[in-house]
Amino acid sequence: MDLIKNAIRDIPDFPKPGILFKDITPLLSSAEAFKETINVLTSRYADKKIDMVLGVEARGFIFGAALAHALGAGLAVIRKPGKLPYKTYEKKYTLEYGEDAIQIHQDACQAGQRVLLIDDVLATGGTMGAAISLVKENFEVELVEVSFVIELDFLNGKDQLQGVPSYSLVHY
Numbered sequence: 423m424d425l426i427k428n429a430i431r432d433i434p435d436f437p438k439p440g441i442l443f444k445d446i447t448p449l450l451s452s453a454e455a456f457k458e459t460i461n462v463l464t465s466r467y468a469d470k471k472i473d474m475v476l477g478v479e480a481r482g483f484i485f486g487a488a489l490a491h492a493l494g495a496g497l498a499v500i501r502k503p504g505k506l507p508y509k510t511y512e513k514k515y516t517l518e519y520g521e522d523a524i525q526i527h528q529d530a531c532q533a534g535q536r537v538l539l540i541d542d543v544l545a546t547g548g549t550m551g552a553a554i555s556l557v558k559e560n561f562e563v564e565l566v567e568v569s570f571v572i573e574l575d576f577l578n579g580k581d582q583l584q585g586v587p588s589y590s591l592v593h594y
């Protein structure tokens with residue numbers, strides 16, 4: 423896990439003052455660290471019969487795609503409004519200032535499938551909380567777990583995950 427943690431770069435005051443941004447690009451560019459990240463996740467879910475991995479825009483796509491491939495599962499994407507071309511379901515959620523929304527294609531999942539949600543960082547949990555609602559409200563699937571590469575423990579994002587089990591590789 424040190425290999426992974428050492429490959430995450432802190433960028434102070436990005437994208438605005440006071441935010442310590444966890445930059446995962448050094449992790450992605452390190453063949454060893456990226457492989458280790460996907461290997462740890464793959465081992466965790468290998469026997470969980472995951473049918474679909476749902477990646478949350480945008481960095482969730484990167485880890486989600488590699489993990490889905492390794493698990494032999496499908497991949498679907500949860501995106502900001504206006505990005506998905508087919509019929510969508512939408513969930514609005516509140517931010518510190520104002521509102522945002524996420525969407526998913528209406529045929530992204532089939533009833534009865536076992537589903538895993540993934541994003542790069544669990545911060546306040548607003549985004550993943552909305553993603554969980556989006557899935558629960560529109561699909562009769564089994565939400566096996568939500569997964570993150572990084573969890574910022576001090577923001578208590580877990581409180582927004584509606585009791586769905588969660589797993590994070592590294593914690594700060």
Ligand code: AMP
Binds near residue numbers: 479
């Ligand atoms: P939140 O909804 O607050 O849990 O934020 C989650 C989303 O914002 C994730 O998709 C992250 O990519 C991004 N994010 C939030 N805080 C950070 C941070 N400190 N460093 C990197 N990404 C972050």
